[in-house]
Amino acid sequence: MAERARTYHHGDLRAALVEEAATMISEGGAASVTMRAIGSRLGVSRAAPYRHFPDRAALLVAVAVAGFERLNRRLGSGDTGASSTSVERLRRMGEQYVRFALEHPAHYRLMYGKEALERQDQPELRTAAGSLLENLVDVIRVHQESGEIETADPRAQAYVAWSAVHGLASLLIERQIDPNVDVDDLIRQTTQTILDGMRDRSPD
C-alpha cells in the first residue's frame, strides 16, 4: 500500500477506517467506535469519515461485512480433500464457526446485532450472510447424496444447523453458559446432536 508520506490526503482512508474500526471493536466493543475517536486514531478530523461513509451505521455495516467474509473463508478452508468421513467436515465447520465467534466476540455480535441492521435492510450484509448459508447448503447436499444424512430439504437442514451453532456461539459470548462447562465438549456435543438428528434412520 505504500506510505504516502505525511500529506494532506490520507491515501486510503476508507480501508483504514474499516480496519481501525475492527481493531477498536475488538478492544472496546462497537460502542467505542466513535466518528471522533476513529478519526483521531487515524490522525484525521472527526468529519473525514463522512467522505467515505454516509454515517456511522454504514461504517459499521462495512466492518460487519468484512467479518462475514473472514468467517466464510475460515469455514471454507476446512476443504482439505475429501479425506475422513465427510460428515467430519460438517462437524469441523461447526467447530470453526463457534471458535471464530469466541475469538472475536464483539465483531461477531456486530455481524448479527441490530446495531448495523437497525436502518433499512442492508443488501451487502444480507449477501455476505447469505453466501455463508449457501456454502452450508452445498455441503449438506453432498452428504445427503452420500447417504450420510437424511434426504430432506437441504435449505431447512442448513437453517437448523446454523441455528444450533449460532445459538451456542451467542450464548457463550453473552456468558449465559456456566464457565465450568468444557467448551470443546459442548461444541462437540452440539454438532453431534444435530448430525445424529439429521442422520438417516429407519422410520419408527
Added chain:
Amino acid sequence: MAERARTYHHGDLRAALVEEAATMISEGGAASVTMRAIGSRLGVSRAAPYRHFPDRAALLVAVAVAGFERLNRRLGSGDTGASSTSVERLRRMGEQYVRFALEHPAHYRLMYGKEALERQDQPELRTAAGSLLENLVDVIRVHQESGEIETADPRAQAYVAWSAVHGLASLLIERQIDPNVDVDDLIRQTTQTILDGMRDRSPD
C-alpha cells in the same frame, strides 16, 4: 397501585419506568429508550429516573429481567397435566420459546444483547436466565428417566437444546432467514432434529 392524583410525587415511578421502557422498546427498540424521553412520557423530569436507577443501563437490565420472568412463565404454563407424550412437552417449550421471541423481538434482543450486559456481570439478569436453564434441565431429566431420550448429562443436553431454539429465534429476529420459509415448519423441524439427536438409540 391506585392513581395517586396529580401530585408532586409520582406514586410508583420505578414500576412505571420499567413498564414504559418495555413499551418504548416494543415501539422503537432499546435505542429509543432515552432518560429524557421516558421521563417526558411519564410526565416527569429527565433526571427523575436517577432516583430509582443508577443509570440507563440499570433500567434496561430491569426490563430485561422482567422479560426473562415473562418468558419463564410462558414456558412453564405448558404444564397442562402429563398428558400426551412427555416429549411433546419439550417440543411445545421450544415452540413457545421461539414464538415469544418473534412476538417481542426488541425485548428479546435486549434480554440477550450486550446492551444490558456491557457493564460488569449483572447478578439479577444472570439469575433470571439461570432459572430458565434450570427449568429446562428439570424437564429433560424427567424425560431421561422415562427413557424417551438418551441418558447423559442433562445440563449439557439443556445447553444444546437452548442453543438451538435461541439460535433459531435470533436468526429469525435478525431477518437472516428467507421470509418465504414457513416459520412453523422450521420451528418443528428444529425441535424435532434436536429431540431425534438426543433420542436413545442402539449404538452403531
Added chain:
DNA sequence: TGCTGTTGTTGACGCCGTCAACACTCAGCA
C-alpha cells in the same frame, strides 16, 4: 408543628453524530 429523609426539578458539563462552509491537493487539459 417542625424535622428528616425521599423523591422530583433545573442548570450545567462534556461527549456524541451530523451538516455546512471552507481549504488543500492533484490529475488532466489548454
Added chain:
DNA sequence: TGCTGAGTGTTGACGGCGTCAACAACAGCA
C-alpha cells in the same frame, strides 16, 4: 506551464444525549 474542477480533509456549529450537583416539594413521624 498554468488553470480548473473533482475529490478529500478541516473547522464551526447545532441539537440530543447521559449524568451530576444544587435546590425544592412532599410525606410521615416526633
